[in-house]
Amino acid sequence: MTARVAETIPPRPRLKTRAMQNSVRFRAPFSLRCGAILIDYIIFAAIIAFSTLVSRLLGGGARSAGSSSETIGVVLAIVVAVLDLGILAGLTGMTIGKWATGLRIQRVDGRPIGIGRAFLRHFVGYPASFLTLGLGFLAAAVTSKGRGLHDLIANTIVVRDGS
Numbered sequence: 001m002t003a004r005v006a007e008t009i010p011p012r013p014r015l016k017t018r019a020m021q022n023s024v025r026f027r028a029p030f031s032l033r034c035g036a037i038l039i040d041y042i043i044f045a046a047i048i049a050f051s052t053l054v055s056r057l058l059g060g061g062a063r064s065a066g067s068s069s070e071t072i073g074v075v076l077a078i079v080v081a082v083l084d085l086g087i088l089a090g091l092t093g094m095t096i097g098k099w100a101t102g103l104r105i106q107r108v109d110g111r112p113i114g115i116g117r118a119f120l121r122h123f124v125g126y127p128a129s130f131l132t133l134g135l136g137f138l139a140a141a142v143t144s145k146g147r148g149l150h151d152l153i154a155n156t157i158v159v160r161d162g163s
Helices: 017-023 030-060 067-091 094-101 117-133 135-143 150-156
Strands: 104-106 156-160
Touching: 030 067, 030 094, 030 104, 030 135, 067 094, 067 117, 094 104, 104 117, 117 135, 117 150, 135 150, 150 156
Parallel strands: none
Antiparallel strands: 104 156
16 A cells, blocks of 8 residues: 655745736835925915915005905916816826826726826825825835825825836
């Protein structure tokens, strides 16, 4: 009588898709991400600052607070924010700031982000990251995949463009 020893083969590790490997490999540095969002917010703040300046120069100083030019400036800044953070990011994967810093937003699987996901990321995810006292943004600096709370909510990742 002979005994057979069954050899067990260890399970193969799950292979990642090429897009997943590239997105982790070419993930955007936190400092560049901060620079990109700073550029976007400077644009929004400049619109409001310019409209306030126009209001003060044409309206007679600080007493004219809340004039129509200031209101137009705030509305214009909101429209530009929606176009930049929602529409432009959804269509191209880049905001103006991300374009200037060479970054791109994509889904974790490498597909384009889309307008709906861009709105989810920027207009739901960003406020959620702010409500956690900035910890949602800090997660992008300390996690191995570089994803913040807003990225987790929208299932996105920020990568270097051209990778």
